[in-house]
Amino acid sequence: MGCAAARDPLPAHEKIGRYASVVPFYKALDSLRSGQATEPVTVLQIGDSHTANDSFSDQMRTLLQKDFQNAGRGFLQPGIPFRYYHPAQVTVSSTGWTPVSAFSKTAAGPWGISLVRQHADTPASMTITPDEAGGVGRGMVEFLSQPGGGQLVIEADDGGRTAVSTASSQDSDSMWLRMPTTADTHSVTVSAMGDGPVDILGWEVAKGSQAKPAPGILYSNLGITGSTIDILSRVDPRILSEEMRRLNPRLLIIAFGTNEGFNTSTNFDTYSARYEQIIQMLRNAAPMAGLVVVMPPDGVRQERLPPFTRSCERLAPTGKGFASPAALNTVRQAQIDVARRNHWMQWDWRQAMADTAHPDGRCTILVWGNRNPPVAAKDHVHLLKAGYQQTATSLYDDLMNGYKLWNSLKHKK
CATH class of the missing domain: 3.40.50.1110 (SGNH hydrolase)
Incomplete structure (x- = not known):
């Protein structure tokens, strides 16, 4: 059987x-x-x-x-993407950047999942400060590499600094750059130097460290x-x-x-x-x-x-x-x-x-x-x-x- x-x-x-x-x-x-x-x-x-x-x-x-x-707070739309923007757990300030939204039918891409980017042709800066100590033990900035792109600088309030050119001979594409943070970092500022267009697609702040995420x-x-x-x-x-x-x-x-x-x-x-x-x-x-x-x-x-x-x-x-x-x-x-x-x-x-x-x-x-x-x-x-x-x-x-x-x-x- x-x-x-x-x-x-x-x-x-x-x-x-x-x-x-x-x-x-x-x-x-x-x-x-x-x-x-x-x-x-x-x-x-x-x-x-x-x-x-x-x-x-x-x-x-x-x-x-x-x-x-x-x-921690995680991934956010960059800078201040719209009026009355009040994200929880962090404080964000921005000067010199222009938000560009995928909602606009006349705005050209490319777009990431945040559906908005911050654009600058002249000097500009945005700062993110988590409410809780240790809230920016690690972080990333997502930006566009593009022909003629300008310099992007990321500075932590405890002295860390990273600079990179966003220029590329290829079509626009996204790149990611680590924030130069430590356990003592309280805020991070992302700046365009004004020597060419810079576009930020998003940023992320979180607890832990780059080597050991919380x-x-x-x-x-x-x-x-x-x-x-x-x-x-x-x-x-x-x-x-x-x-x-x-x-x-x-x-x-x-x-x-x-x-x-x-x-x-x-x-x-x-x-x-x-x-x-x-x-x-x-x-x-x-x-x-x-x-x-x-x-x-x-x-x-x-x-x-x-x-x-x-x-x-x-x-x-x-x-x-x-x-x-x-x-x-x-x-x-x-x-x-x-x-x-x-x-x-x-x-x-x-x-x-x-x-x-x-x-x-x-x-x-x-x-x-x-x-x-x-x-x-x-x-x-x-x-x-x-x-x-x-x-x-x-x-x-x-x-x-x-x-x-x-x-x-x-x-x-």
């Missing part, structure tokens, strides 16, 4: 459900928790203005670093106000590949959808395909990373034409004349379908705003804005700091529920 064939193991997504795409991150967390990690675990959150505002991401950063060690969590938020998922199609593939190799993220959090849902120009005939293709591009560039796709939070606008079929009036005391844009629901459904098809973890930001009176979270932006004190902004699209913190805690708790499930399954083997 022949032996019965061994039963094939269940696919990961059937064992652990919606958390299957996050398993690489859970493995990295396990390494930190066990004390075996010799390097930090990097999280990259990429998105629109909800990401550019560091309130949501900083709450995630705070919670992760509290439970899995603080390795283990723990690095959490980067890379957001461009007004952007859609399509902005990532402007990233140069060669630059992206090198960035992902160096940053080595273990979790990608992709959070777009608000602007697609409020824009009247979104092409929904091809949106699902573009959304899927761009996220696959990121996954291919960072094959060791887990993935969470985030659907947009609740948002409403005033209805100006009858029949007002989507009115929030029945759902919120202040909802008369306001409604969720129909396109926002189309975006949400497209993202849900893509995530399910690929077994990617999806997290519903609007659902995280739900309560018993609003079980699906629709029109809650009005309720949140009417609280005392309010936790949503008057534009009925963005949250205030407390609202971002509350919803970030919801995502964190969800991820940790998956981590507990993964651990329980791991110990059953």
Whole structure:
């Protein structure tokens, strides 16, 4: 009698459900928790203005670093990329640099994952100072090498200095330069000397030393106000590949959808395909990373034409004349379908705003804005700091529920 064939193991997504795409991150967390990690675990959150505002991401950063060690601030957009830029854990100043954003249709690349660069033709400087001592034990600066490029100088406040020419006979490409830091460094200044164009794509500060990085969590938020998922199609593939190799993220959090849902120009005939293709591009560039796709939070606008079929009036005391844009629901459904098809973890930001009176979270932006004190902004699209913190805690708790499930399954083997 022949032996019965061994039963094939269940696919990961059937064992652990919606958390299957996050398993690489859970493995990295396990390494930190066990004390075996010799390097930090990097999280990259990429998105629109909800990401550019560091309130949501900083709450995630705070919670992760509290439970899995603080390795420093991590990779940031360079200098001051936009007005009202207030990154957590560091202070940044800048003079003489001009921010150039991939959001501008007339701005030429190449672009990295920060989707912004700082340009200078004349003398310019930018300084980064971590709030915590030891927060810049090590660091890197990402810049463009380009024909006619000028001199770039990196100076630490305790005397370290590195200078390099950014000139190259080749087409523009990204290069990385170590910051000349020590355990006593408190701040680092990056300067262009004014002898040719200099372009900075990003910079990273972290704890530990160049030879021995501190283990723990690095959490980067890379957001461009007004952007859609399509902005990532402007990233140069060669630059992206090198960035992902160096940053080595273990979790990608992709959070777009608000602007697609409020824009009247979104092409929904091809949106699902573009959304899927761009996220696959990121996954291919960072094959060791887990993935969470985030659907947009609740948002409403005033209805100006009858029949007002989507009115929030029945759902919120202040909802008369306001409604969720129909396109926002189309975006949400497209993202849900893509995530399910690929077994990617999806997290519903609007659902995280739900309560018993609003079980699906629709029109809650009005309720949140009417609280005392309010936790949503008057534009009925963005949250205030407390609202971002509350919803970030919801995502964190969800991820940790998956981590507990993964651990329980791991110990059953």
